[in-house]
Amino acid sequence: MSHRNARLTVHGRRILVERVLAGRPVAHVAAEMGISRPTAHKWVRRWRIEGEAGLHDRSSRPARTPHRTPAATESAVCRLRAERKLGPARIGPILGLPASTVHRILVRHGLNRLAFLDRPTGRIIRRYERARPGELVYVDIKKLGNIPDGGGHKVMDRRTAMDNKLATTDERKSSKPVIGYAYVHSAVDDHSRLAYSEVLTDERKETAAGFWQRANAFFARHGISVERVLTDNGSCYKSKLFTQALAAAGITHKKTRPYRPQTNGKVERFHRTLLDDWAYLRPYTSNGERTAALAVFLHTYNHHRCHTALGGHPPISRVNNAAGQYT
Structure with a gap:
């Protein structure tokens, strides 16, 4: 260029x-x-x-690099990275290489970030993306602590926040009152990253099945026909009721391998964004206030937030592009 x-x-x-x-x-x-x-x-x-x-312009890459690090040394660098998770500053002295050279080797082999590796095995995580919207949708649940009326200790001092918690839990005499959790059910399309979420009171099979029916209707309104749904092995997703809710719409149910959250990585990453840009964005004074802000976050995420994996465009742009491509 x-x-x-x-x-x-x-x-x-x-x-x-x-x-x-x-x-x-x-x-x-x-x-x-x-x-x-x-x-x-x-x-x-x-x-x-x-x-x-x-x-036309030509590549400036040299045809040959006679001083490139030998292949055996590069293999040793990759082996130390995968087996011991060491960085360039520690691998360099072991092999007698500058840290900058080690870093270039790791970049060349796609090992420069530990996030690219499966921590237990050291294998490179294979990234994938489906060819069209609806081919695969991820479904998962994120558990958040409830907010007592008036807010928690981020809004007021801890003594007042503790009194609010006691009042929220029917004035039970307890030094550690439990106010429960809110459950954020989310569905994310693999190809477009279009997302749908609801804050619900539990993660039972009836709740999960009802959420999916509403999520499926959301995707249908955007012209997306869901073919497969991928979930983890939670009890609500292993239930017959949830499987029947998918089968009734002609959707195939897939489950991740146990203890492999990387397989469900796109919805896990969405939940991280959800926490940063919604749940922990500012102090809320009640559950209702936080729940009401979810709709604003979802609209911004789907219609305005730039996504690096989508070339800097929001998810809705890929949905619209795919609709023009496949119609």
Whole structure:
């Protein structure tokens, strides 16, 4: 790709060649276009040898690198990274390499971030993305502590917050009152990252099945026909009721392997964003206030928030693009 101050683009090089072929001196054409004679001769020569393809930019990558680190040393770097999870600053002294060289080797092999590895096994996590919306939808639950009326200790001092907790729990005499949890049920489309969430009171099979019916209706309103649903092995998802709710709509139910949250990674990552941009964004004074803010977050996430995996576009843009592609 040409840099921003380049005098010639592919179009400009084509004009250069045309003027030279018309019989004008190369030096005169070079002066008119603000480039040197050697540069003008270079593009004319490339055009005569390669034709139109010779006018395009070439990769600056060298054809050979005689001083590249030996393959055996690179294998040792990768082995230390995978087995012992060491960083460049620790691998370097062990193998007698600069930390910068170790880092380049790790980047070359896709090991520069520990998040790219499965921690127990050290294997590279294989990322995947389905070809169209609805081909796979992730469903999961995130548990959040309830907020006592008036707010917790982030809104007021701890003594007042404790009194609020006692009042919220029917004035039970307890030094550690339990006010319960709210359960955020979420469904995320693999291809578009379009998301739907609800704050519910539990994670029972009836609640999970009802949530899915509403989530499926949400995806249908956006023109997405769900084919498969991937869940973990929670009891509500292993129930016959949840499986029947999927089968009634002709949807295949898939489950992750036990203790492999990476398989469900897109909804896990969505929950992290949900916590940062909604649940812990600001102090709330009640459960109702926090729940009401969820709708604003979902609209922003689906329609306005740029997603790095989508080329800087929001999920709804990929849904619309896919609708035009497959209709």
